[in-house]
Amino acid sequence: MSETTSDVILESIDLVKHFGSSGFFGPPTVVHAVDGVSLTIRRGETFAIVGESGCGKSTLGRLLLRLIEPTQGDVLYEGRSILSLDAAEMRRLRRDLQIIFQDPFASLNPRMNVGDIISEPLWLHGLGSKSDRREQTAELLRTVGLLPAHADRYPHEFSGGQRQRIGIARALAGNPKLIIGDEPVSALDVSIQAQIVNLLEDLKERYGLTLVVVAHDLAVIRHMSDRVAVMYLGEIVELSSTDDLFENPLHPYTQALLTAIPIPNPQGRRPKPLLQGDVPSPTAPPSGCRFHTRCPHARSICKENHPVAENAGGGRMVACHFWREIQNAGSGALSAPAQSPALTKRMELYMTWRERQEQTKNSNG
Amino acid sequence: MIDNVALHARSADTTGATHSGRDALLRVENLSIRFDGAPPDVNVVDDVTLSVAKGKTLCLVGESGCGKSVTALSLMGLLPTPPARIVGGSAYFGGKDLFRMSEREKADMRGNQTAMIFQEPMTSLNPVFTVGDQIVEGILRHRKVSKSEARERALEMLRRVRIPAPEKRMQAYPHEMSGGMRQRIMIAMALANGPELLIADEPTTALDVTIQAQIISLIRQLQDESGMAMILITHDLGVVAEIADEVAVMYAGKIVEAGSVDKIFMDPQHPYTIGLMGSVPSIGRRQGKLATIRGTVPPAELMPKGCRFMPRCPFADVRCVTDPPPLAEITPGHSARCWYAPLEIHRGGVA
Numbered sequence: 001m002s003e004t005t006s007d008v009i010l011e012s013i014d015l016v017k018h019f020g021s022s023g024f025f026g027p028p029t030v031v032h033a034v035d036g037v038s039l040t041i042r043r044g045e046t047f048a049i050v051g052e053s054g055c056g057k058s059t060l061g062r063l064l065l066r067l068i069e070p071t072q073g074d075v076l077y078e079g080r081s082i083l084s085l086d087a088a089e090m091r092r093l094r095r096d097l098q099i100i101f102q103d104p105f106a107s108l109n110p111r112m113n114v115g116d117i118i119s120e121p122l123w124l125h126g127l128g129s130k131s132d133r134r135e136q137t138a139e140l141l142r143t144v145g146l147l148p149a150h151a152d153r154y155p156h157e158f159s160g161g162q163r164q165r166i167g168i169a170r171a172l173a174g175n176p177k178l179i180i181g182d183e184p185v186s187a188l189d190v191s192i193q194a195q196i197v198n199l200l201e202d203l204k205e206r207y208g209l210t211l212v213v214v215a216h217d218l219a220v221i222r223h224m225s226d227r228v229a230v231m232y233l234g235e236i237v238e239l240s241s242t243d244d245l246f247e248n249p250l251h252p253y254t255q256a257l258l259t260a261i262p263i264p265n266p267q268g269r270r271p272k273p274l275l276q277g278d279v280p281s282p283t284a285p286p287s288g289c290r291f292h293t294r295c296p297h298a299r300s301i302c303k304e305n306h307p308v309a310e311n312a313g314g315g316r317m318v319a320c321h322f323w324r325e326i327q328n329a330g331s332g333a334l335s336a337p338a339q340s341p342a343l344t345k346r347m348e349l350y351m352t353w354r355e356r357q358e359q360t361k362n363s364n365g
Numbered sequence: 366m367i368d369n370v371a372l373h374a375r376s377a378d379t380t381g382a383t384h385s386g387r388d389a390l391l392r393v394e395n396l397s398i399r400f401d402g403a404p405p406d407v408n409v410v411d412d413v414t415l416s417v418a419k420g421k422t423l424c425l426v427g428e429s430g431c432g433k434s435v436t437a438l439s440l441m442g443l444l445p446t447p448p449a450r451i452v453g454g455s456a457y458f459g460g461k462d463l464f465r466m467s468e469r470e471k472a473d474m475r476g477n478q479t480a481m482i483f484q485e486p487m488t489s490l491n492p493v494f495t496v497g498d499q500i501v502e503g504i505l506r507h508r509k510v511s512k513s514e515a516r517e518r519a520l521e522m523l524r525r526v527r528i529p530a531p532e533k534r535m536q537a538y539p540h541e542m543s544g545g546m547r548q549r550i551m552i553a554m555a556l557a558n559g560p561e562l563l564i565a566d567e568p569t570t571a572l573d574v575t576i577q578a579q580i581i582s583l584i585r586q587l588q589d590e591s592g593m594a595m596i597l598i599t600h601d602l603g604v605v606a607e608i609a610d611e612v613a614v615m616y617a618g619k620i621v622e623a624g625s626v627d628k629i630f631m632d633p634q635h636p637y638t639i640g641l642m643g644s645v646p647s648i649g650r651r652q653g654k655l656a657t658i659r660g661t662v663p664p665a666e667l668m669p670k671g672c673r674f675m676p677r678c679p680f681a682d683v684r685c686v687t688d689p690p691p692l693a694e695i696t697p698g699h700s701a702r703c704w705y706a707p708l709e710i711h712r713g714g715v716a
């Protein structure tokens with residue numbers, strides 16, 4: 001890759017994380033959660049990580065912020081290794097780097113009220129007076145579509161999506177430079193999801209915020225991210241700009257992923273090809289290409305040789321022996337059926353009335 | 366390898382049979398629930414009527430915080446009362462009154478005839494037991510089988526939800542699993558006893574689309590084999606389009622629109638549903654900022670007397686401020702709670 005170091009805000013070098021287990025019932029097993037991941041995240045971009053459940057996305061996110069220690073490899077923030085920082089330096093860094101956790105309930109302290117949860121990053125770093133903090137908390141609550149009065153309530157009194165928004169508000173509190181969102185909008189209905197996505201985009205434009213998003217909703221990924229990394233069993237198998245990836249997926253796993261996207265149109269129901277084959281275990285990753293046990297294009301070499309990441313042009317990278325031959329094998333799946341005429345007509349009516357309402361509001365106020 | 370027939374896509378059911386509630390397995394009528402301490406006349410779930418027939422799927426969609434999970438928990442007898450209170454309505458499951466059962470009867474039914482997949486897996490998995498023990502326990506509780514048979518069944522379920530190396534994973538603790546694995550453990554537990562009714566609250570939010578497609582296919586297969594009925598709560602409209610027979614759209618505690626999946630997607634009538642459809646990001650190239658529904662749900666103290674969607678609705682006028690609209694039938698089996706539906710007729714001319 002050819003980025004100059006000043007573009008790069010966060011970089012991982014050959015990161016590895018293995019989880020060991022005690023092995024009560026036999027020989028100890030090692031989970032290869034993340035295996036040799038190198039990537040660079042550019043300042044101000046939205047970088048998405050997608051991949052099969054259990055492939056190591058959350059683990060990678062935690063490694064990038066040093067919430068857990070890697071087995072091997074390094075993480076550079078602004079060109080400096082964060083693994084060598086002492087506790088005080090690490091605390092300072094925590095303000096710049098925030099995370100929105102995947103499981104909102106498990107990550108919110110049940111004994112703290114929402115106001116204290118959200119303002120925690122502020123008082124931890126001694127930012128603002130008490131009343132400043134209260135005001136800022138109220139503002140953050142409003143920003144994520146909750147109410148200032150919610151500050152006095154406790155996490156269990158909220159719905160799943162409301163709890164997720166509390167986590168988002170907390171991550172925004174210390175004006176971070178980079179946020180890792182682990183499924184940040186997964187529990188939100190599409191209209192609130194759209195508000196949050198728009199909000200994050202505004203923050204990016206205004207403050208140059210960098211976002212790393214782990215998500216399963218590929219339409220959201222397509223809409224909001226600049227680049228996408230596709231992971232399979234602890235490794236990155238494809239990395240590409242968003243439009244290229246969706247228009248011409250190169251890796252067979254990426255192709256399988258795109259064909260499985262559910263289309264929001266009941267008339268588009270049709271038999272879907274399903275990925276077959278046993279889901280391999282991260283405790284015993286397959287030899288050669290880790291995807292070979294399920295790949296429709298696999299040949300004997302795939303079982304033996306581990307494909308190296310190749311440069312596929314245009315800043316793309318792919319790790320497959322046969323990517324040149326199998327291009328386009330999965331594309332064309334993304335043609336969403338057209339909106340019904342009734343819905344189109346009603347959307348138009350909706351927008352017309354909305355504009356009109358806007359105008360009357362403006363002329364009255 | 367790719368197998369093209371694995372997922373037998375069923376075409377959308379447009380008969381509206383489940384909506385009538387006549388041969389419903391579950392029938393909920395005029396359900397209202399409130400929390401202690403909330404303003405007296407504002408229920409978090411208000412006058413909710415729905416039903417689902419054997420083998421069918423009803424999808425419940427709606428704004429975050431609108432009362433979907435509270436509705437589901439009340440049907441399972443799992444709502445903490447107090448602070449919650451069922452202040453009105455009834456729910457019948459196969460002829461039995463769910464709200465008049467003893468705790469004992471409820472416990473016997475749960476995890477057996479009815480099962481629930483919870484929105485947040487970590488809140489319902491016990492952190493100090495292995496996932497294998499938890500599934501086996503659930504089977505032994507309701508089935509007269511030996512321990513090893515229960516273990517076999519548990520393994521089989523883990524395989525069916527596509528947990529890799531299931532024998533090993535039986536011995537893992539919840540915190541050693543990824544978010545999506547925990548979710549699949551919940552699904553395996555819920556399906557283990559072959560329930561007649563499954564209530565699934567956002568069951569696939571942590572799953573990538575390939576595994577999601579496999580889980581949907583598995584659930585469908587079970588519905589075809591055993592006639593399992595399902596209430597699916599999800600905000601993923603792609604999943605709704607793929608699996609629903611009927612859809613109910615909720616807003617601020619009320620059902621604002623209900624009908625067959627085709628009607629809701631192809632011919633939505635309520636302004637909130639229309640706004641919702643417009644917020645779905647397209648899978649095609651980016652087309653500028655996402656459209657959103659303006660504003661937020663008002664707090665309970667400020668909930669409008671008339672239509673609860675009024676403050677955010679482009680079509681609202683004085684009548685909506687004062688009078689609550691009824692859930693009125695527009696075509697057989699399709700109803701909307703809006704004074705001005707169908708909108709072309711009442712709001713068509715741009716005056």
Ligand SMILES: Nc1ncnc2c1ncn2[C@@H]1O[C@H](COP(=O)(O)OP(=O)(O)OP(=O)(O)O)[C@@H](O)[C@H]1O
Nearest residue numbers: 019033053054055056057058059541542543544545
């Ligand atoms: N503390 C832990 N101890 C043992 N194994 C772990 C631990 N944390 C994660 N793992 C394992 O590491 C692998 C990767 O998990 P991770 O949570 O990173 O997956 P993920 O990609 O985020 O999946 P999902 O999309 O389901 O959230 C999984 O096999 C998981 O079981």
Ligand SMILES: Nc1ncnc2c1ncn2[C@@H]1O[C@H](COP(=O)(O)OP(=O)(O)OP(=O)(O)O)[C@@H](O)[C@H]1O
Nearest residue numbers: 157158159160161162400429430431432433434435
């Ligand atoms: N224990 C409680 N005490 C007070 N209010 C509560 C309690 N539990 C839930 N609520 C409120 O009830 C409303 C409905 O919550 P519910 O969990 O049913 O929403 P939901 O539709 O499932 O939303 P989501 O899509 O975000 O999960 C919310 O506004 C929530 O704040």
Ligand code: SF4
Nearest residue numbers: 672675678685703704
């Ligand atoms: S009743 Fe009025 S406010 Fe409510 S949705 Fe219809 S037009 Fe909008």
Ligand SMILES: [Mg+2]
Nearest residue numbers: 058102543544
């Ligand atoms: Mg995860």
Ligand SMILES: [Mg+2]
Nearest residue numbers: 159160434484
């Ligand atoms: Mg919920």
